[in-house]
Amino acid sequence: MPTLDASTLLLDAPHGCAICRARHLSYFGSKDFGHAGNDHFSGSRTFADYGVLIPYFQCRECGFVFTQAFDAWSPEDFVEHIYNDDYHLSDPPFLDIRPAGNARMIWASLRQRLQNGALLDFGGGNGSFARHLRRLGAEAYSFDPHFGQVDEQASQRTFDVVTSFEVIEHVPHRGQHGWMQQLADFMREDGRSLAVISTETVPVGHDIHWWYICPRNGHISLHSPQSLARLAAASGLQVSPIQPGLFALAAPGCAGEVSRLIAGWQTTDEAAAAH
Numbered sequence: 001m002p003t004l005d006a007s008t009l010l011l012d013a014p015h016g017c018a019i020c021r022a023r024h025l026s027y028f029g030s031k032d033f034g035h036a037g038n039d040h041f042s043g044s045r046t047f048a049d050y051g052v053l054i055p056y057f058q059c060r061e062c063g064f065v066f067t068q069a070f071d072a073w074s075p076e077d078f079v080e081h082i083y084n085d086d087y088h089l090s091d092p093p094f095l096d097i098r099p100a101g102n103a104r105m106i107w108a109s110l111r112q113r114l115q116n117g118a119l120l121d122f123g124g125g126n127g128s129f130a131r132h133l134r135r136l137g138a139e140a141y142s143f144d145p146h147f148g149q150v151d152e153q154a155s156q157r158t159f160d161v162v163t164s165f166e167v168i169e170h171v172p173h174r175g176q177h178g179w180m181q182q183l184a185d186f187m188r189e190d191g192r193s194l195a196v197i198s199t200e201t202v203p204v205g206h207d208i209h210w211w212y213i214c215p216r217n218g219h220i221s222l223h224s225p226q227s228l229a230r231l232a233a234a235s236g237l238q239v240s241p242i243q244p245g246l247f248a249l250a251a252p253g254c255a256g257e258v259s260r261l262i263a264g265w266q267t268t269d270e271a272a273a274a275h
């Protein structure tokens with residue numbers, strides 16, 4: 001059995017919601033640390049149980065679901081137990097399949113913008129998505145503070161498009177507002193930039209057994225549509241759903257343009273077929 005020292009975890013109930021500041025939380029349930037997202041796709045468990053239950057809580061006001069179990073962990077602790085050499089087993093498409101598909105989707109859907117501007121992939125891991133986009137013809141950079149500075153110049157400027165795929169659910173609850181503000185700071189000051197982020201939102205009526213709650217993947221902050229809207233609004237951004245699990249974020253004044261972009265959006269399957 002893999003080991004995890006439970007004494008490093010904060011297993012009691014949190015005092016409030018970091019997104020909306022409400023004090024009223026409900027216990028959402030507990031799940032063994034070993035649950036991984038790949039279990040859902042492969043139909044069997046990727047990792048054995050660790051024998052350590054991770055409790056999740058839900059804000060009754062905004063619907064945000066989170067665990068504070070890892071609040072005392074250092075970045076090194078996360079690397080040792082989650083983002084280690086076995087991480088790709090918990091999420092096999094992470095390495096290249098998803099970045100390649102996302103790059104085709106973004107190029108097909110935002111081609112006009114990208115032919116006249118630059119893109120930053122915020123939390124872009126090893127930079128694979130940005131590399132695929134550059135091959136397609138875009139000026140694209142990757143920035144991920146936890147992966148070293150993949151494209152170093154990227155942190156010094158603003159961008160026409162900012163993407164962040166499957167990142168926000170990994171950000172600890174207390175870091176959510178800072179993370180969203182950092183994303184907003186990469187957008188142009190004139191309010192003309194567009195951000196596209198992906199994350200699965202908590203389905204109504206689901207409980208701790210929902211597959212996307214998988215601590216071994218580092219899924220520790222799960223948004224409802226309401227909590228995501230409140231978080232974005234605090235950084236001056238309005239959220240518009242593109243398709244399930246995919247959202248456009250932009251200044252409220254861009255609503256008309258965002259609607260047009262969404263109307264012409266291509267899914268990864270459509271973009272792959274056209275490629």
Ligand SMILES: [Zn+2]
Pocket residue numbers: 017018019020021022059060061062063064227
């Ligand atoms: Zn809340």
